[in-house]
Amino acid sequence: MTERLNLANLPKEHAPAVDPRELTVGIVHLGLGAFHRAHQAVFTEQAVVATGDTRWGICGVSQRSAAVRDQLAPQDGLYSVLTKGRDSPSIRAIGSIREVLTAPEDPDAVVARIADPQVAVVTLTVTEKGYRAAAGGGLDLTDPEIQADLTGRSPRTVVGQLAAGLARRTETGAGPLTVLCCDNLVANGSLLRRLMEEYAAAASVPGLAEQLDAAKFPSSMVDRIVPATTDADREEAAGLLGVRDEALVVAEPFIQWVIEDDFAGPRPAWEQAGAVLTHDVAPFEQAKLRMLNATHSMLAYLGGLRGYETIAEAVRDEELAGLAQELMTRDVVPTLTPPDGLDLTAYGASVLERFANPALKHRTAQVAMDGSVKLPVRLLGTVRDRLAVGAEPRLASLAVGAWMVYVATGRDVNGRELPLDDPQASRVRAAAGSAAPGAAGLVDAMLSIDTIFDGELAADKVFRALLVDGVARLQNP
Structure with a gap:
């Protein structure tokens, strides 16, 4: 040895x-x-x-x-x-x-x-x-x-x-x-x-x-x-x-x-x-959380459901890569103030390039951990900001809906188990298990988790409709 x-x-x-x-x-x-x-x-x-x-x-x-x-x-x-x-x-x-x-x-x-x-x-x-x-x-x-x-x-x-x-x-x-x-x-x-x-x-x-x-x-x-x-x-x-x-x-x-x-x-x-x-970290922080981290989570849930073991595999899926890019350009960039010297479009492209690095075996299951505490920080702020200006955060909502389906299904397209490693695992599982049949039932059950979704966001009709549409598409591909 x-x-x-x-x-x-x-x-x-x-x-x-x-x-x-x-x-x-x-x-x-x-x-x-x-x-x-x-x-x-x-x-x-x-x-x-x-x-x-x-x-x-x-x-x-x-x-x-x-x-x-x-x-x-x-x-x-x-x-x-x-x-x-x-x-x-x-x-x-x-x-x-x-x-x-x-x-x-x-x-x-x-x-x-x-x-x-x-x-x-x-x-x-x-x-x-x-x-x-x-x-x-x-x-x-x-x-x-x-x-x-x-x-x-x-x-x-x-x-x-x-x-x-x-x-x-x-x-x-x-x-x-x-x-x-x-x-x-x-x-x-x-x-x-x-x-x-x-x-x-x-x-x-x-x-x-x-x-x-x-x-x-x-x-x-x-x-x-x-x-x-x-x-x-x-x-x-x-x-x-x-x-x-x-x-x-x-x-x-x-x-x-x-x-x-x-x-x-x-x-x-x-x-x-x-x-x-x-003297001001906030613009850098928001760009990273809402672009890199949010896209990471989206790819983890969508990629995990499709049976991809790594983020790099998920990015090689042209449809998922397109959705990730749309999340950044359509939903996230309009909510950001660019830090000095940072081109957000170029930054978004570099994010996907880094994720596609075949030498890194970053597992989708690893990135999918702790969704109950990551979603509010990575995605829900973008959702709120877009709703506040009358826009429809369709891609950000799809990423949240992918988390819901990931939790509720518990298995990928090949029947393999999707682990739920989360500090609120018991509550999240209970909510998913209590859901009425269909996409609307799952969305309403998950939105009831007030430690993730505040009352105002959970009651927003536009957000709920976007979630129902996204969940239905994922449940019936």
Whole structure:
């Protein structure tokens, strides 16, 4: 068996450009998944290389399992990023993650790290559902895990972890903290601050309110396609590296990070690694959420129903590619203010080109996950904006209808199961199961889920008619 990757055996041509042993921890990252390792950790290492500032090693926190820690520990914290485009693949090792904590095993260690005076920034990629927000956008104070954290246990939720860590910074003498959300949420920095303030009001933790007042919550927009790593990817990486990497992540060549320039203290020079620092993230964020992410979801549901296992396969279907392009040009672009220097038409074309990358095996089932929290962010804003000006959001409604059929049918055209991986799976299944026969019955049942569709949108006759038409076409192709 090929020897396992570590500092001693990593070929020099693939080694990190900075000795990871020289880094001290200045960042805590909550949500140590593949995306963070292929994105923020890469930017951070490149910033260290550009400036020589070694304060910015990362302590990564896994919110669920010890799998990433167990992968990284025997590898001296190293892992590699296999970049796969239309040209030959490339690979490089990353050493910016210097410590891994597993929150369920040692929640107090997570709090202690956030409170460490050497830590100036906390970043997050915990997916939309990790914030435990209610349908109206505030904190879901009825969530059992939030309630448990509010009783004073060692915190298990990200909001509870941040609150406990911030409060303890008063005791440790640490300076004000910057909390940088990197998830696909509208105005993600402002949203996270709101959640934290609502938690603080319910918790009455000494020192927390003062720390929140001093903290900064800049918004950010992130973009890179990072599919799940396969055994074939690991074999390919081993051939390139000459050693085995159990923590490998795979990514496309494209990478982007737009960050609101609003920090409470020191930070890495991410702009020297290619990040964009700006005073207004919103135009970038809206373009990405409504064009790239919404189209991704549409292709996942329509492609999944047609039996396509990957997004690339779905884009090669000329009809689905045409619908995806129409979604962007007809429904989405009229709702957007283009960011400076971004041609939305060209951006839309680049989105489809990236999705068609045959080297990335981004599964439709993976993109289809968590529909109940993705739809409001990715598609329903477009629907509302188009309805408000008297337009018919036919393509956006078709994408929502495809989600409804995906859930209700549970199988693709070939009879294979379509998995429903969703934080509201039981409620979504119950609604679909209670639907009267026919397209109208399914639409009405799904629109009744008030944690996804607000009352005004659910009652809109134009939206309902568009949904019924789209669902009927999908049920009777």
